[in-house]
Amino acid sequence: MWEYTSKVKEHFLNPSNVGEIENPDGIGDVGSLSCGDALRLTFKLDENEKIIDAKVKTFGCASAIASGSALTEMMIGKTVAEAEKISNQHIADYLGGLPKEKMHCSVMGHEALEKAIACYRGTPIEEKEGEVICECFGVTDLEIIRAIQDNGLKTVEELTNFTKAGGGCERCHGDIAKIILEVQNKPQPEEEKPKLSNIQKMRLVEETIEREIRPSLQLDGGDIELIDIIGNRIIVATRGACSSCKSAPITLKNLVEAKLREFVSPDLVVEEVSK
Amino acid sequence: MTSVYVDNNATTKVAPEVFAAMEPFFCEMYGNPSSMHSIGGSVGPKLKAARAQVANLIGAQPDEIIFTSCGTESDSTAIHAALAVDPAKRHIVTSRVEHPAIGSLAGTLSKQGYRITEIPVDGDGCLDMNLLEESLTPDTAIVSIMWANNETGVIFPVEKIAAMCRQRGITFHTDAVQAVGKLPINLALSSIDMLSLSGHKLHAPKGIGALYVRKGTKFSPFMIGGHQEKGRRAGTENVPGIIALGKACELAGENLTKENTVVKKLRDRLESELIRLIPDAKVNGTIKTRTPNTSNISFANIEGESILLMLNEFGICASSGSACTSGSLEPSHVMRAMGVPFTMAHGSIRFSLSIYNSEADVDRIIKELPPIVKRLRELSPFS
Numbered sequence: 001m002w003e004y005t006s007k008v009k010e011h012f013l014n015p016s017n018v019g020e021i022e023n024p025d026g027i028g029d030v031g032s033l034s035c036g037d038a039l040r041l042t043f044k045l046d047e048n049e050k051i052i053d054a055k056v057k058t059f060g061c062a063s064a065i066a067s068g069s070a071l072t073e074m075m076i077g078k079t080v081a082e083a084e085k086i087s088n089q090h091i092a093d094y095l096g097g098l099p100k101e102k103m104h105c106s107v108m109g110h111e112a113l114e115k116a117i118a119c120y121r122g123t124p125i126e127e128k129e130g131e132v133i134c135e136c137f138g139v140t141d142l143e144i145i146r147a148i149q150d151n152g153l154k155t156v157e158e159l160t161n162f163t164k165a166g167g168g169c170e171r172c173h174g175d176i177a178k179i180i181l182e183v184q185n186k187p188q189p190e191e192e193k194p195k196l197s198n199i200q201k202m203r204l205v206e207e208t209i210e211r212e213i214r215p216s217l218q219l220d221g222g223d224i225e226l227i228d229i230i231g232n233r234i235i236v237a238t239r240g241a242c243s244s245c246k247s248a249p250i251t252l253k254n255l256v257e258a259k260l261r262e263f264v265s266p267d268l269v270v271e272e273v274s275k
Numbered sequence: 276m277t278s279v280y281v282d283n284n285a286t287t288k289v290a291p292e293v294f295a296a297m298e299p300f301f302c303e304m305y306g307n308p309s310s311m312h313s314i315g316g317s318v319g320p321k322l323k324a325a326r327a328q329v330a331n332l333i334g335a336q337p338d339e340i341i342f343t344s345c346g347t348e349s350d351s352t353a354i355h356a357a358l359a360v361d362p363a364k365r366h367i368v369t370s371r372v373e374h375p376a377i378g379s380l381a382g383t384l385s386k387q388g389y390r391i392t393e394i395p396v397d398g399d400g401c402l403d404m405n406l407l408e409e410s411l412t413p414d415t416a417i418v419s420i421m422w423a424n425n426e427t428g429v430i431f432p433v434e435k436i437a438a439m440c441r442q443r444g445i446t447f448h449t450d451a452v453q454a455v456g457k458l459p460i461n462l463a464l465s466s467i468d469m470l471s472l473s474g475h476k477l478h479a480p481k482g483i484g485a486l487y488v489r490k491g492t493k494f495s496p497f498m499i500g501g502h503q504e505k506g507r508r509a510g511t512e513n514v515p516g517i518i519a520l521g522k523a524c525e526l527a528g529e530n531l532t533k534e535n536t537v538v539k540k541l542r543d544r545l546e547s548e549l550i551r552l553i554p555d556a557k558v559n560g561t562i563k564t565r566t567p568n569t570s571n572i573s574f575a576n577i578e579g580e581s582i583l584l585m586l587n588e589f590g591i592c593a594s595s596g597s598a599c600t601s602g603s604l605e606p607s608h609v610m611r612a613m614g615v616p617f618t619m620a621h622g623s624i625r626f627s628l629s630i631y632n633s634e635a636d637v638d639r640i641i642k643e644l645p646p647i648v649k650r651l652r653e654l655s656p657f658s
Contacts, residue, residue, distance in 0.1 A: 061580035
């Protein structure tokens, strides 16, 4: 049995805003009977583009029904511009989380919202653009790429949980793995990683050294101390066994610099303070 | 609120008599039957009696019974044994609607180079017997067809298939986990070479199963080690489990008539009332040859998990062939093999009864389910 949160159960057993608005300002249809879940979202605006009513009809499992219900509650009272910022993760969070195999329900809610807003603006999203990768569930490469980018997905299994792609005959697993690799290797657009302020950077460097680096050095009797941060140069001093170790420079590159690049920023350089 | 448990094809309650029979074997008669002292020695005769009880239920001889840990182990043992004793033969025939204990195993063996033929079923869930016969070749090592399907209860003509195999010198195995205790079985009069059964489907606990191997059938053990089960299944005997299975088989024999009259009547009333009260509902699988306890009904345009969770709010425990309940994304392989349309497959619910169900249980389901279906259809954009 799924471990649904009490919030999911609440929204499933007593969903909010069930139904369909007559003459809606926006309408979004996603999913299908064959896929096993589907959702129709309708909303009504006031003169200030504020959503004054939203209704939803859902076919699907408990988490699909709960996602639809949560979405309407989150939308009502927001302007279209504000509602647009609701992501699938926000929907899942609103419900206190979803089992990972059920994340696609929150994705479906998000897609319905996008479609309804596009419908209102008169710029309907082109249906199923891109090349179909998963034949079983009709998922395209563009949808897959987006799910990977939006949710930081790393494996085929994760992607299946979010989009259903690959959940049927599994023949597309090779193609999906390829797309994941391609997306991971492509440099992320600038705005995806907000630039750190100096104070944020310093704090993150300190945290990373404390959490990720020092414990493993200490295992070998070594240690490290953060001396200064000058731009992208991280100045450290080696302590304990490290200070007399011949392979310390390699450790600095392979462990210290690699970890800092991973957790803080890819352009950092680690230097040892001159003895 | 007391529960209404109608998920007996998934697992059953341990019968109080069974529990009483096994209990002394935990803290009093805990000995190892192989030991040379009276605490162990006193266990041997009890195992012998249990073996006879199991054999008796299915018309076998006691030494044709090998105790295992579960139905899955019995299935794996049977298939591997048939392949091991005749390594030149590389073909396996099974069906598209087998339990994963056979289905997944066939998939794995296919990757190892065995040729697998999966016989399809029609819309009623019945096997294509012509195709089955045509698929038998001199290269066929084993045919494994379930006696009754776990999702629909549809019974397959395994005795006929066994005879077909016997004529051609092919080993025949049946996964009878859903049939034993529900249908009369007399292996003495059949050509079935191997048969799997599972304790927890017939009111014994989980962790005990048995494999019937007809005397004279070439066999090769799956579990290697000690001399237990005459070298056919190594590992210290699960004594309490075996005692429990023996007792459960004895009870199943006594209750077989009840199963096919009282339980069947309950199932039939449940099914006909639900079909009468709920529009766009349809029974899956032929009603002509079915286990007496099982009913699988599809409710159009709604989803099984939602139905189950709402039933659960009323203490009703059933099961579904819907995708969402299993963690897989597609509806059950049985529904798909039968060609049940998606509109119906996602909303299929299985009710599987037992002798512990009452008229009041059936009344509760008949009262609670129609409004649930109505409510979910109101939520659904398709109706």
